[in-house]
Amino acid sequence: MQQITDRKWWQEGIVYQIYPRSFQDTTQNGIGDLQGVIKRLDYIKSLGVDIIWLNPVYESPNDDNGYDISDYRKIMPEFGTMADFDLLLQGMKERGLKLVMDLVVNHTSDEHQWFEASRQSRDNPYRDYYHWWPAEKGTPPKRWSYFDVDGTAWKYDEKTDAYYLHYFSVKQPDLNWENPKVREEIQDIMKFWFDKGVDGFRMDVISFISKDTDFPELPKKYEGDFVPFYSEGPKLHEYLNELHQKVLSKYDVMTVGEAPGIGLDKALDFVDAERGELNMFFHFDLMSLDREANEVFLMRKSPWKLSEFKKVHSAWDKVFAEKGWGSMYLNNHDFPRSVSRWGNDSVSHWYNSATMLHTFLLTMRGTPYFYYGEEIGMTNIKFDAISEYRDINTINRYEIIQKEGGDLDAFIENEKSASRDNARTPMQWDATAHSGFSKERPWLKVNDNYQEGINVAAQEADRLSVLHYFRKMVQVRKSNPALIHGDYELLRPEHEEIYAYTRTLGQDRFLVLLSFSTERAKINLDMVAFDTATAIISNASEAEQHQGKTFELVPYQATVYRLR
Numbered sequence: 373m374q375q376i377t378d379r380k381w382w383q384e385g386i387v388y389q390i391y392p393r394s395f396q397d398t399t400q401n402g403i404g405d406l407q408g409v410i411k412r413l414d415y416i417k418s419l420g421v422d423i424i425w426l427n428p429v430y431e432s433p434n435d436d437n438g439y440d441i442s443d444y445r446k447i448m449p450e451f452g453t454m455a456d457f458d459l460l461l462q463g464m465k466e467r468g469l470k471l472v473m474d475l476v477v478n479h480t481s482d483e484h485q486w487f488e489a490s491r492q493s494r495d496n497p498y499r500d501y502y503h504w505w506p507a508e509k510g511t512p513p514k515r516w517s518y519f520d521v522d523g524t525a526w527k528y529d530e531k532t533d534a535y536y537l538h539y540f541s542v543k544q545p546d547l548n549w550e551n552p553k554v555r556e557e558i559q560d561i562m563k564f565w566f567d568k569g570v571d572g573f574r575m576d577v578i579s580f581i582s583k584d585t586d587f588p589e590l591p592k593k594y595e596g597d598f599v600p601f602y603s604e605g606p607k608l609h610e611y612l613n614e615l616h617q618k619v620l621s622k623y624d625v626m627t628v629g630e631a632p633g634i635g636l637d638k639a640l641d642f643v644d645a646e647r648g649e650l651n652m653f654f655h656f657d658l659m660s661l662d663r664e665a666n667e668v669f670l671m672r673k674s675p676w677k678l679s680e681f682k683k684v685h686s687a688w689d690k691v692f693a694e695k696g697w698g699s700m701y702l703n704n705h706d707f708p709r710s711v712s713r714w715g716n717d718s719v720s721h722w723y724n725s726a727t728m729l730h731t732f733l734l735t736m737r738g739t740p741y742f743y744y745g746e747e748i749g750m751t752n753i754k755f756d757a758i759s760e761y762r763d764i765n766t767i768n769r770y771e772i773i774q775k776e777g778g779d780l781d782a783f784i785e786n787e788k789s790a791s792r793d794n795a796r797t798p799m800q801w802d803a804t805a806h807s808g809f810s811k812e813r814p815w816l817k818v819n820d821n822y823q824e825g826i827n828v829a830a831q832e833a834d835r836l837s838v839l840h841y842f843r844k845m846v847q848v849r850k851s852n853p854a855l856i857h858g859d860y861e862l863l864r865p866e867h868e869e870i871y872a873y874t875r876t877l878g879q880d881r882f883l884v885l886l887s888f889s890t891e892r893a894k895i896n897l898d899m900v901a902f903d904t905a906t907a908i909i910s911n912a913s914e915a916e917q918h919q920g921k922t923f924e925l926v927p928y929q930a931t932v933y934r935l936r
Protein backbone atom coordinates (compact mmCIF):
# COMPACT_ATOMS: atom_id res chain seq x y z
CA MET A 373 0.00 0.00 0.00
CA GLN A 374 1.18 3.53 -0.71
CA GLN A 375 2.08 5.98 2.04
CA ILE A 376 -0.73 8.16 3.33
CA THR A 377 1.47 11.26 3.01
CA ASP A 378 1.88 10.64 -0.71
CA ARG A 379 -1.82 11.11 -1.44
CA LYS A 380 -2.58 13.66 -4.11
CA TRP A 381 -5.72 15.45 -5.30
CA TRP A 382 -5.44 13.76 -8.66
CA GLN A 383 -5.45 10.36 -6.99
CA GLU A 384 -8.55 11.05 -4.92
CA GLY A 385 -10.42 12.99 -7.60
CA ILE A 386 -12.88 11.65 -10.15
CA VAL A 387 -12.48 12.84 -13.73
CA TYR A 388 -15.32 13.74 -16.08
CA GLN A 389 -14.29 13.95 -19.73
CA ILE A 390 -16.12 16.36 -22.03
CA TYR A 391 -16.04 16.20 -25.80
CA PRO A 392 -17.01 19.86 -26.31
CA ARG A 393 -18.33 19.41 -29.85
CA SER A 394 -21.05 17.15 -28.48
CA PHE A 395 -21.85 18.47 -25.03
CA GLN A 396 -24.10 21.53 -25.30
CA ASP A 397 -24.71 23.94 -28.15
CA THR A 398 -25.67 27.49 -27.12
CA THR A 399 -25.18 29.26 -30.46
CA GLN A 400 -27.57 26.92 -32.29
CA ASN A 401 -25.20 25.89 -35.05
CA GLY A 402 -25.40 22.20 -34.17
CA ILE A 403 -21.95 22.22 -32.55
CA GLY A 404 -21.29 22.26 -28.81
CA ASP A 405 -19.35 25.18 -27.36
CA LEU A 406 -17.65 26.53 -24.25
CA GLN A 407 -20.72 28.51 -23.17
CA GLY A 408 -22.50 25.18 -23.26
CA VAL A 409 -20.05 23.72 -20.77
CA ILE A 410 -20.49 26.82 -18.59
CA LYS A 411 -24.26 26.36 -18.72
CA ARG A 412 -23.89 22.82 -17.39
CA LEU A 413 -21.32 23.41 -14.66
CA ASP A 414 -23.86 23.06 -11.86
CA TYR A 415 -24.95 19.74 -13.29
CA ILE A 416 -21.34 18.53 -13.51
CA LYS A 417 -20.71 19.62 -9.96
CA SER A 418 -23.85 17.79 -8.82
CA LEU A 419 -22.36 14.53 -10.07
CA GLY A 420 -19.70 14.70 -7.38
CA VAL A 421 -16.81 14.65 -9.84
CA ASP A 422 -13.76 16.84 -9.23
CA ILE A 423 -11.82 17.27 -12.44
CA ILE A 424 -12.95 18.05 -15.98
CA TRP A 425 -10.81 16.87 -18.89
CA LEU A 426 -11.71 18.88 -21.95
CA ASN A 427 -10.87 17.43 -25.38
CA PRO A 428 -9.02 19.95 -27.58
CA VAL A 429 -10.61 23.39 -27.86
CA TYR A 430 -7.78 25.11 -29.75
CA GLU A 431 -7.95 26.61 -33.21
CA SER A 432 -8.07 23.78 -35.73
CA PRO A 433 -9.27 23.02 -39.25
CA ASN A 434 -10.91 19.95 -37.68
CA ASP A 435 -9.55 17.24 -39.90
CA ASP A 436 -9.52 15.11 -36.73
CA ASN A 437 -11.93 17.13 -34.57
CA GLY A 438 -9.41 19.40 -32.89
CA TYR A 439 -6.53 16.90 -32.67
CA ASP A 440 -4.97 18.86 -35.54
CA ILE A 441 -4.09 22.18 -33.94
CA SER A 442 -3.29 25.28 -35.99
CA ASP A 443 -2.78 27.63 -33.02
CA TYR A 444 -2.14 26.41 -29.48
CA ARG A 445 -2.97 29.75 -27.91
CA LYS A 446 -6.30 30.39 -29.61
CA ILE A 447 -9.76 28.96 -29.06
CA MET A 448 -11.55 27.30 -31.98
CA PRO A 449 -14.09 29.92 -33.16
CA GLU A 450 -16.85 27.27 -33.32
CA PHE A 451 -16.37 26.75 -29.59
CA GLY A 452 -16.18 30.45 -28.64
CA THR A 453 -13.49 32.90 -27.62
CA MET A 454 -10.70 33.16 -25.08
CA ALA A 455 -13.08 35.28 -23.00
CA ASP A 456 -15.47 32.30 -22.91
CA PHE A 457 -12.60 30.08 -21.88
CA ASP A 458 -11.65 32.42 -19.05
CA LEU A 459 -15.25 32.46 -17.86
CA LEU A 460 -15.36 28.69 -17.94
CA LEU A 461 -12.21 28.43 -15.86
CA GLN A 462 -13.52 30.99 -13.41
CA GLY A 463 -16.85 29.16 -13.12
CA MET A 464 -14.98 25.95 -12.44
CA LYS A 465 -12.75 27.49 -9.79
CA GLU A 466 -15.80 28.94 -8.05
CA ARG A 467 -17.22 25.44 -7.83
CA GLY A 468 -13.99 23.80 -6.75
CA LEU A 469 -13.60 21.94 -10.04
CA LYS A 470 -10.20 21.44 -11.68
CA LEU A 471 -9.53 21.68 -15.40
CA VAL A 472 -7.32 19.36 -17.41
CA MET A 473 -6.71 20.30 -21.04
CA ASP A 474 -5.64 18.13 -23.95
CA LEU A 475 -2.04 18.65 -25.03
CA VAL A 476 -1.54 17.47 -28.62
CA VAL A 477 2.15 17.85 -29.37
CA ASN A 478 3.16 14.73 -31.26
CA HIS A 479 1.88 16.59 -34.29
CA THR A 480 0.27 19.88 -35.35
CA SER A 481 -2.15 20.70 -38.12
CA ASP A 482 -0.61 21.23 -41.55
CA GLU A 483 -2.27 24.64 -41.29
CA HIS A 484 -0.15 25.60 -38.28
CA GLN A 485 2.15 28.48 -39.24
CA TRP A 486 5.19 26.39 -38.29
CA PHE A 487 4.31 23.80 -40.91
CA GLU A 488 3.30 26.37 -43.47
CA ALA A 489 6.79 27.88 -43.11
CA SER A 490 8.50 24.51 -42.90
CA ARG A 491 7.21 23.33 -46.25
CA GLN A 492 8.26 26.55 -48.05
CA SER A 493 11.93 25.72 -48.58
CA ARG A 494 14.59 23.35 -47.36
CA ASP A 495 16.44 26.16 -45.62
CA ASN A 496 13.44 27.74 -43.95
CA PRO A 497 14.11 28.35 -40.21
CA TYR A 498 11.08 26.15 -39.44
CA ARG A 499 12.22 23.30 -41.68
CA ASP A 500 13.50 21.24 -38.73
CA TYR A 501 10.30 21.63 -36.75
CA TYR A 502 9.07 18.57 -38.66
CA HIS A 503 10.50 15.34 -40.09
CA TRP A 504 11.44 15.61 -43.76
CA TRP A 505 12.89 12.95 -46.04
CA PRO A 506 14.49 14.40 -49.21
CA ALA A 507 13.26 12.59 -52.31
CA GLU A 508 16.77 12.17 -53.74
CA LYS A 509 17.37 9.61 -50.96
CA GLY A 510 14.71 7.42 -52.58
CA THR A 511 11.45 6.20 -51.07
CA PRO A 512 11.55 6.53 -47.27
CA PRO A 513 11.46 3.35 -45.14
CA LYS A 514 7.95 2.11 -44.48
CA ARG A 515 6.06 3.80 -41.67
CA TRP A 516 2.42 3.06 -40.94
CA SER A 517 -0.23 5.75 -40.46
CA TYR A 518 -3.44 5.50 -38.50
CA PHE A 519 -5.66 7.48 -40.84
CA ASP A 520 -3.93 7.51 -44.19
CA VAL A 521 -5.90 6.24 -47.18
CA ASP A 522 -2.71 4.98 -48.82
CA GLY A 523 -1.52 3.32 -45.65
CA THR A 524 1.73 5.28 -45.43
CA ALA A 525 2.92 7.86 -42.91
CA TRP A 526 5.12 9.64 -45.49
CA LYS A 527 3.48 12.27 -47.67
CA TYR A 528 5.33 13.57 -50.71
CA ASP A 529 5.32 17.37 -50.90
CA GLU A 530 6.20 18.75 -54.33
CA LYS A 531 7.24 22.23 -53.27
CA THR A 532 10.53 21.03 -51.76
CA ASP A 533 10.67 17.57 -53.35
CA ALA A 534 10.57 15.81 -49.98
CA TYR A 535 8.33 13.63 -47.85
CA TYR A 536 7.03 14.61 -44.40
CA LEU A 537 6.11 12.22 -41.63
CA HIS A 538 2.55 11.92 -40.30
CA TYR A 539 1.61 9.05 -37.97
CA PHE A 540 -2.01 10.22 -38.21
CA SER A 541 -3.71 12.00 -41.13
CA VAL A 542 -1.88 13.85 -43.93
CA LYS A 543 -3.08 17.01 -42.21
CA GLN A 544 -1.30 16.05 -38.96
CA PRO A 545 2.48 16.31 -39.58
CA ASP A 546 4.63 14.99 -36.71
CA LEU A 547 6.75 17.49 -34.81
CA ASN A 548 10.50 16.95 -34.59
CA TRP A 549 11.27 16.79 -30.87
CA GLU A 550 14.98 16.44 -31.63
CA ASN A 551 14.93 20.15 -32.32
CA PRO A 552 15.41 22.00 -29.00
CA LYS A 553 13.39 24.93 -30.37
CA VAL A 554 10.36 22.67 -30.76
CA ARG A 555 10.70 21.53 -27.17
CA GLU A 556 10.98 25.12 -25.97
CA GLU A 557 7.87 26.09 -27.93
CA ILE A 558 5.98 23.25 -26.26
CA GLN A 559 7.21 24.24 -22.81
CA ASP A 560 6.02 27.80 -23.49
CA ILE A 561 2.60 26.58 -24.57
CA MET A 562 2.27 24.56 -21.37
CA LYS A 563 3.31 27.54 -19.26
CA PHE A 564 0.83 29.75 -21.08
CA TRP A 565 -2.07 27.53 -19.98
CA PHE A 566 -0.74 26.83 -16.50
CA ASP A 567 -0.30 30.56 -15.92
CA LYS A 568 -3.97 30.96 -16.79
CA GLY A 569 -4.77 28.53 -13.99
CA VAL A 570 -5.26 25.26 -15.82
CA ASP A 571 -4.66 22.25 -13.55
CA GLY A 572 -3.08 19.74 -15.87
CA PHE A 573 -2.80 18.04 -19.22
CA ARG A 574 -3.93 14.85 -20.81
CA MET A 575 -1.06 14.28 -23.22
CA ASP A 576 -2.12 12.94 -26.58
CA VAL A 577 -0.14 9.92 -27.92
CA ILE A 578 2.76 11.04 -25.79
CA SER A 579 4.51 7.70 -26.18
CA PHE A 580 5.10 8.51 -29.88
CA ILE A 581 7.01 11.79 -29.59
CA SER A 582 10.56 10.44 -29.93
CA LYS A 583 11.69 9.03 -33.26
CA ASP A 584 14.93 7.52 -34.47
CA THR A 585 15.55 10.28 -36.98
CA ASP A 586 17.84 8.12 -39.10
CA PHE A 587 14.58 6.38 -39.99
CA PRO A 588 16.00 2.87 -40.29
CA GLU A 589 14.07 0.08 -41.97
CA LEU A 590 11.57 -1.32 -39.49
CA PRO A 591 13.11 -4.15 -37.43
CA LYS A 592 11.51 -7.50 -38.30
CA LYS A 593 9.94 -8.03 -34.88
CA TYR A 594 7.63 -5.04 -35.41
CA GLU A 595 6.25 -6.11 -38.75
CA GLY A 596 2.48 -5.97 -38.65
CA ASP A 597 2.52 -3.98 -35.42
CA PHE A 598 4.03 -0.54 -35.51
CA VAL A 599 2.62 0.65 -32.21
CA PRO A 600 5.31 -0.79 -29.89
CA PHE A 601 7.99 0.54 -32.26
CA TYR A 602 6.45 4.01 -32.23
CA SER A 603 6.34 4.01 -28.44
CA GLU A 604 9.99 3.01 -27.98
CA GLY A 605 11.63 6.12 -29.35
CA PRO A 606 15.21 6.50 -28.09
CA LYS A 607 14.70 9.82 -26.28
CA LEU A 608 11.15 9.48 -24.99
CA HIS A 609 12.08 9.47 -21.32
CA GLU A 610 14.64 12.20 -21.75
CA TYR A 611 11.95 14.46 -23.25
CA LEU A 612 9.38 13.66 -20.57
CA ASN A 613 11.92 14.26 -17.88
CA GLU A 614 12.82 17.61 -19.40
CA LEU A 615 9.15 18.68 -19.50
CA HIS A 616 8.87 17.73 -15.88
CA GLN A 617 11.96 19.62 -14.80
CA LYS A 618 11.39 22.72 -16.83
CA VAL A 619 7.63 23.06 -16.48
CA LEU A 620 5.58 20.50 -14.58
CA SER A 621 7.59 20.51 -11.37
CA LYS A 622 6.95 24.23 -11.01
CA TYR A 623 3.16 23.89 -10.73
CA ASP A 624 0.68 21.81 -8.70
CA VAL A 625 -0.74 20.11 -11.76
CA MET A 626 -1.56 16.63 -12.97
CA THR A 627 -0.50 14.81 -16.10
CA VAL A 628 -2.01 11.78 -17.71
CA GLY A 629 -0.34 10.49 -20.82
CA GLU A 630 -2.11 8.60 -23.55
CA ALA A 631 0.31 5.74 -24.02
CA PRO A 632 -0.46 3.28 -26.79
CA GLY A 633 2.19 0.59 -26.94
CA ILE A 634 3.21 0.83 -23.28
CA GLY A 635 2.82 -2.47 -21.47
CA LEU A 636 3.16 -3.53 -17.84
CA ASP A 637 6.90 -3.98 -18.05
CA LYS A 638 7.49 -0.33 -18.90
CA ALA A 639 4.74 1.24 -16.80
CA LEU A 640 6.82 2.47 -13.90
CA ASP A 641 9.34 4.13 -16.19
CA PHE A 642 6.65 6.73 -16.81
CA VAL A 643 4.99 7.19 -13.43
CA ASP A 644 7.44 6.32 -10.70
CA ALA A 645 7.45 9.72 -8.95
CA GLU A 646 11.19 9.52 -8.34
CA ARG A 647 11.86 9.56 -12.07
CA GLY A 648 10.03 12.87 -12.53
CA GLU A 649 7.97 12.20 -15.65
CA LEU A 650 4.17 11.74 -15.59
CA ASN A 651 1.58 11.14 -12.86
CA MET A 652 -0.54 8.61 -14.71
CA PHE A 653 -1.12 7.19 -18.16
CA PHE A 654 -3.80 5.37 -20.11
CA HIS A 655 -2.77 1.89 -21.14
CA PHE A 656 -4.51 0.10 -24.01
CA ASP A 657 -4.68 -3.46 -22.70
CA LEU A 658 -8.39 -3.30 -21.95
CA MET A 659 -9.17 -1.39 -25.14
CA SER A 660 -7.59 -4.17 -27.20
CA LEU A 661 -9.30 -7.01 -25.34
CA ASP A 662 -12.21 -7.33 -27.77
CA ARG A 663 -10.13 -6.52 -30.85
CA GLU A 664 -8.12 -8.77 -33.16
CA ALA A 665 -4.42 -8.94 -32.31
CA ASN A 666 -2.58 -5.80 -33.52
CA GLU A 667 -5.80 -4.49 -35.05
CA VAL A 668 -7.06 -1.76 -32.78
CA PHE A 669 -10.11 -1.05 -34.97
CA LEU A 670 -11.16 -4.60 -35.83
CA MET A 671 -13.55 -6.46 -33.52
CA ARG A 672 -12.36 -9.86 -32.39
CA LYS A 673 -14.36 -12.81 -33.72
CA SER A 674 -14.54 -14.76 -30.46
CA PRO A 675 -16.19 -12.95 -27.53
CA TRP A 676 -13.97 -11.58 -24.77
CA LYS A 677 -14.02 -13.50 -21.50
CA LEU A 678 -14.55 -12.13 -18.02
CA SER A 679 -11.44 -13.98 -16.81
CA GLU A 680 -9.42 -11.97 -19.36
CA PHE A 681 -11.03 -8.71 -18.24
CA LYS A 682 -10.08 -9.51 -14.62
CA LYS A 683 -6.56 -10.44 -15.64
CA VAL A 684 -5.96 -7.08 -17.32
CA HIS A 685 -7.19 -5.12 -14.32
CA SER A 686 -5.46 -7.25 -11.73
CA ALA A 687 -2.11 -7.04 -13.49
CA TRP A 688 -2.33 -3.26 -13.84
CA ASP A 689 -3.39 -2.86 -10.22
CA LYS A 690 -0.35 -4.87 -9.14
CA VAL A 691 2.12 -2.85 -11.14
CA PHE A 692 1.15 0.33 -9.28
CA ALA A 693 0.60 -1.25 -5.86
CA GLU A 694 3.76 0.26 -4.36
CA LYS A 695 4.74 3.04 -6.73
CA GLY A 696 3.09 5.12 -9.42
CA TRP A 697 -0.65 5.40 -9.87
CA GLY A 698 -3.18 3.99 -12.34
CA SER A 699 -5.99 5.47 -14.38
CA MET A 700 -9.23 3.57 -14.86
CA TYR A 701 -11.44 4.06 -17.91
CA LEU A 702 -13.93 1.99 -19.84
CA ASN A 703 -14.51 4.33 -22.78
CA ASN A 704 -13.59 7.72 -24.19
CA HIS A 705 -13.87 9.70 -27.46
CA ASP A 706 -11.84 7.02 -29.28
CA PHE A 707 -13.73 3.96 -28.12
CA PRO A 708 -17.38 2.92 -28.06
CA ARG A 709 -19.70 3.41 -25.12
CA SER A 710 -18.91 1.30 -22.07
CA VAL A 711 -22.41 -0.08 -21.46
CA SER A 712 -22.65 -1.33 -25.06
CA ARG A 713 -19.17 -2.79 -24.96
CA TRP A 714 -18.55 -4.22 -21.48
CA GLY A 715 -22.16 -4.39 -20.31
CA ASN A 716 -25.34 -5.07 -22.23
CA ASP A 717 -27.46 -2.33 -23.80
CA SER A 718 -30.59 -4.44 -24.36
CA VAL A 719 -33.70 -3.10 -22.60
CA SER A 720 -33.66 -5.82 -19.95
CA HIS A 721 -30.00 -5.47 -18.94
CA TRP A 722 -29.16 -1.84 -19.64
CA TYR A 723 -29.90 -0.42 -16.15
CA ASN A 724 -28.11 -3.14 -14.24
CA SER A 725 -25.09 -3.31 -16.49
CA ALA A 726 -24.61 0.48 -16.64
CA THR A 727 -24.73 0.76 -12.85
CA MET A 728 -22.60 -2.37 -12.42
CA LEU A 729 -19.87 -0.74 -14.53
CA HIS A 730 -20.12 2.45 -12.42
CA THR A 731 -19.66 0.30 -9.34
CA PHE A 732 -16.62 -1.31 -10.90
CA LEU A 733 -14.83 1.90 -11.86
CA LEU A 734 -15.58 3.50 -8.49
CA THR A 735 -14.32 0.60 -6.40
CA MET A 736 -10.98 0.08 -8.12
CA ARG A 737 -7.66 1.61 -7.17
CA GLY A 738 -6.50 4.34 -9.58
CA THR A 739 -8.17 7.55 -10.73
CA PRO A 740 -11.54 6.86 -12.40
CA TYR A 741 -12.30 8.64 -15.69
CA PHE A 742 -15.91 8.93 -16.79
CA TYR A 743 -16.89 10.10 -20.23
CA TYR A 744 -19.83 12.52 -20.69
CA GLY A 745 -23.12 10.62 -20.87
CA GLU A 746 -21.68 7.55 -19.15
CA GLU A 747 -23.39 8.69 -15.96
CA ILE A 748 -26.77 8.25 -17.68
CA GLY A 749 -25.80 5.07 -19.51
CA MET A 750 -25.54 6.44 -23.07
CA THR A 751 -25.16 3.66 -25.65
CA ASN A 752 -23.57 3.06 -29.07
CA ILE A 753 -25.54 4.54 -31.96
CA LYS A 754 -24.61 1.75 -34.42
CA PHE A 755 -25.04 3.65 -37.70
CA ASP A 756 -26.16 1.58 -40.72
CA ALA A 757 -24.67 3.76 -43.46
CA ILE A 758 -21.30 5.36 -44.11
CA SER A 759 -23.06 8.67 -44.83
CA GLU A 760 -23.96 8.96 -41.13
CA TYR A 761 -20.33 8.85 -39.98
CA ARG A 762 -18.20 11.96 -39.42
CA ASP A 763 -15.01 10.44 -38.07
CA ILE A 764 -11.97 10.53 -40.37
CA ASN A 765 -10.95 7.13 -39.04
CA THR A 766 -14.13 5.35 -40.17
CA ILE A 767 -14.44 7.34 -43.40
CA ASN A 768 -10.86 6.73 -44.51
CA ARG A 769 -10.88 3.05 -43.62
CA TYR A 770 -14.11 2.69 -45.63
CA GLU A 771 -12.34 4.30 -48.58
CA ILE A 772 -9.43 1.87 -48.31
CA ILE A 773 -11.73 -1.15 -48.27
CA GLN A 774 -13.69 0.28 -51.19
CA LYS A 775 -10.46 0.75 -53.20
CA GLU A 776 -9.36 -2.77 -52.40
CA GLY A 777 -12.78 -4.17 -53.35
CA GLY A 778 -13.22 -5.51 -49.80
CA ASP A 779 -16.40 -6.39 -47.91
CA LEU A 780 -18.07 -3.06 -47.12
CA ASP A 781 -21.05 -4.63 -45.35
CA ALA A 782 -18.74 -6.44 -42.97
CA PHE A 783 -16.94 -3.16 -42.39
CA ILE A 784 -20.16 -1.30 -41.51
CA GLU A 785 -21.08 -4.15 -39.18
CA ASN A 786 -17.69 -3.86 -37.49
CA GLU A 787 -18.06 -0.09 -37.08
CA LYS A 788 -21.36 -0.56 -35.21
CA SER A 789 -19.20 -1.87 -32.39
CA ALA A 790 -15.86 -0.22 -33.10
CA SER A 791 -16.35 3.27 -34.54
CA ARG A 792 -15.32 6.27 -32.48
CA ASP A 793 -18.51 8.04 -33.56
CA ASN A 794 -20.47 5.70 -31.29
CA ALA A 795 -19.07 7.66 -28.40
CA ARG A 796 -19.31 11.10 -29.96
CA THR A 797 -23.07 11.51 -30.39
CA PRO A 798 -24.57 14.57 -28.67
CA MET A 799 -25.24 14.58 -24.96
CA GLN A 800 -28.80 13.56 -24.13
CA TRP A 801 -30.12 16.29 -21.86
CA ASP A 802 -33.89 15.91 -22.17
CA ALA A 803 -36.70 14.58 -24.38
CA THR A 804 -37.12 17.73 -26.52
CA ALA A 805 -35.95 17.85 -30.16
CA HIS A 806 -32.26 16.94 -30.61
CA SER A 807 -32.20 15.86 -26.95
CA GLY A 808 -31.83 19.44 -25.70
CA PHE A 809 -28.30 19.51 -27.12
CA SER A 810 -29.15 22.07 -29.82
CA LYS A 811 -32.16 23.60 -31.53
CA GLU A 812 -30.56 22.90 -34.89
CA ARG A 813 -29.54 19.67 -36.57
CA PRO A 814 -26.45 18.46 -34.69
CA TRP A 815 -23.13 17.82 -36.45
CA LEU A 816 -23.55 14.13 -35.61
CA LYS A 817 -26.90 12.41 -35.17
CA VAL A 818 -28.38 12.09 -31.68
CA ASN A 819 -29.14 8.57 -30.50
CA ASP A 820 -32.94 8.07 -30.71
CA ASN A 821 -33.01 6.47 -27.30
CA TYR A 822 -32.94 9.93 -25.74
CA GLN A 823 -36.72 9.65 -26.06
CA GLU A 824 -36.75 6.42 -24.09
CA GLY A 825 -35.40 7.56 -20.78
CA ILE A 826 -31.72 7.90 -21.64
CA ASN A 827 -31.61 11.61 -20.90
CA VAL A 828 -30.64 13.71 -17.89
CA ALA A 829 -34.06 15.28 -17.22
CA ALA A 830 -35.88 11.92 -17.12
CA GLN A 831 -33.25 10.42 -14.88
CA GLU A 832 -33.19 13.41 -12.52
CA ALA A 833 -36.91 12.78 -11.97
CA ASP A 834 -36.48 9.07 -11.29
CA ARG A 835 -34.89 8.14 -7.98
CA LEU A 836 -34.06 4.72 -9.37
CA SER A 837 -32.18 5.93 -12.43
CA VAL A 838 -28.65 5.21 -13.61
CA LEU A 839 -27.84 8.86 -12.88
CA HIS A 840 -28.93 8.69 -9.25
CA TYR A 841 -27.04 5.45 -8.78
CA PHE A 842 -23.94 7.11 -10.21
CA ARG A 843 -24.16 9.97 -7.70
CA LYS A 844 -24.71 7.58 -4.83
CA MET A 845 -21.78 5.40 -5.87
CA VAL A 846 -19.52 8.47 -6.14
CA GLN A 847 -20.34 9.28 -2.53
CA VAL A 848 -19.65 5.71 -1.47
CA ARG A 849 -16.15 5.99 -2.96
CA LYS A 850 -15.52 9.39 -1.43
CA SER A 851 -16.54 8.39 2.05
CA ASN A 852 -14.45 5.22 2.06
CA PRO A 853 -10.71 5.76 1.51
CA ALA A 854 -10.27 1.97 1.32
CA LEU A 855 -12.02 2.07 -2.05
CA ILE A 856 -9.48 4.59 -3.33
CA HIS A 857 -6.23 3.54 -1.67
CA GLY A 858 -6.88 0.09 -0.23
CA ASP A 859 -5.20 -3.10 -1.33
CA TYR A 860 -7.01 -4.96 -4.08
CA GLU A 861 -7.35 -8.73 -3.95
CA LEU A 862 -8.94 -10.69 -6.75
CA LEU A 863 -11.06 -13.69 -5.73
CA ARG A 864 -11.94 -16.62 -7.94
CA PRO A 865 -10.07 -15.40 -11.05
CA GLU A 866 -11.45 -18.27 -13.14
CA HIS A 867 -15.14 -17.45 -12.55
CA GLU A 868 -16.60 -16.42 -15.93
CA GLU A 869 -19.78 -14.78 -14.65
CA ILE A 870 -18.86 -12.89 -11.49
CA TYR A 871 -16.00 -10.50 -10.79
CA ALA A 872 -15.28 -10.60 -7.05
CA TYR A 873 -12.58 -8.71 -5.14
CA THR A 874 -11.83 -7.16 -1.80
CA ARG A 875 -10.42 -3.73 -1.00
CA THR A 876 -8.69 -3.37 2.34
CA LEU A 877 -7.22 -0.43 4.22
CA GLY A 878 -6.34 -1.02 7.87
CA GLN A 879 -9.48 -2.29 9.58
CA ASP A 880 -11.73 -1.35 6.66
CA ARG A 881 -12.54 -4.17 4.33
CA PHE A 882 -14.97 -4.29 1.43
CA LEU A 883 -16.14 -7.05 -0.83
CA VAL A 884 -17.22 -6.11 -4.35
CA LEU A 885 -19.37 -8.52 -6.33
CA LEU A 886 -20.14 -7.77 -9.96
CA SER A 887 -22.09 -9.98 -12.28
CA PHE A 888 -21.25 -9.82 -15.97
CA SER A 889 -23.87 -12.43 -16.78
CA THR A 890 -27.32 -12.32 -18.41
CA GLU A 891 -28.36 -15.24 -16.15
CA ARG A 892 -28.53 -15.60 -12.37
CA ALA A 893 -25.09 -16.67 -11.16
CA LYS A 894 -23.59 -18.09 -7.97
CA ILE A 895 -20.22 -17.72 -6.38
CA ASN A 896 -18.73 -19.40 -3.36
CA LEU A 897 -16.21 -17.39 -1.35
CA ASP A 898 -15.10 -19.86 1.30
CA MET A 899 -11.56 -18.55 1.09
CA VAL A 900 -12.46 -15.09 2.50
CA ALA A 901 -12.54 -14.64 6.28
CA PHE A 902 -15.61 -12.71 7.45
CA ASP A 903 -18.53 -13.11 9.84
CA THR A 904 -20.91 -10.58 8.39
CA ALA A 905 -21.29 -9.01 4.99
CA THR A 906 -23.43 -5.89 5.05
CA ALA A 907 -24.45 -4.43 1.70
CA ILE A 908 -23.64 -0.71 1.52
CA ILE A 909 -24.82 -0.21 -2.05
CA SER A 910 -26.44 -2.42 -4.65
CA ASN A 911 -28.22 -2.04 -7.97
CA ALA A 912 -30.48 -5.02 -7.18
CA SER A 913 -33.94 -4.25 -5.86
CA GLU A 914 -34.33 -7.28 -3.61
CA ALA A 915 -31.69 -7.92 -1.02
CA GLU A 916 -29.54 -10.53 -2.64
CA GLN A 917 -29.57 -13.88 -0.97
CA HIS A 918 -26.50 -15.46 0.43
CA GLN A 919 -26.19 -18.31 2.80
CA GLY A 920 -22.87 -18.51 4.51
CA LYS A 921 -20.33 -17.73 1.84
CA THR A 922 -22.34 -18.48 -1.25
CA PHE A 923 -23.79 -15.50 -3.05
CA GLU A 924 -26.37 -15.61 -5.79
CA LEU A 925 -26.55 -12.61 -8.09
CA VAL A 926 -29.24 -11.48 -10.52
CA PRO A 927 -28.04 -10.56 -14.05
CA TYR A 928 -25.49 -7.72 -13.96
CA GLN A 929 -25.95 -7.25 -10.24
CA ALA A 930 -23.41 -5.11 -8.41
CA THR A 931 -23.19 -5.09 -4.63
CA VAL A 932 -20.55 -3.67 -2.34
CA TYR A 933 -20.37 -5.24 1.13
CA ARG A 934 -18.62 -4.09 4.22
CA LEU A 935 -16.98 -7.13 5.83
CA ARG A 936 -16.43 -7.77 9.52
Ligand code: GLC
Pocket residue numbers: 436439440476540576577630705706
Ligand atom coordinates in the same frame (compact mmCIF):
# COMPACT_ATOMS: atom_id res chain seq x y z
C1 GLC B 1 -5.27 10.34 -29.85
C2 GLC B 1 -6.63 10.97 -29.71
C3 GLC B 1 -7.41 10.72 -30.95
C4 GLC B 1 -6.67 11.35 -32.11
C5 GLC B 1 -5.23 10.89 -32.18
C6 GLC B 1 -4.41 11.79 -33.04
O1 GLC B 1 -5.34 8.97 -29.94
O2 GLC B 1 -7.26 10.50 -28.56
O3 GLC B 1 -8.72 11.20 -30.88
O4 GLC B 1 -7.31 11.03 -33.30
O5 GLC B 1 -4.60 10.91 -30.91
O6 GLC B 1 -4.24 13.03 -32.43
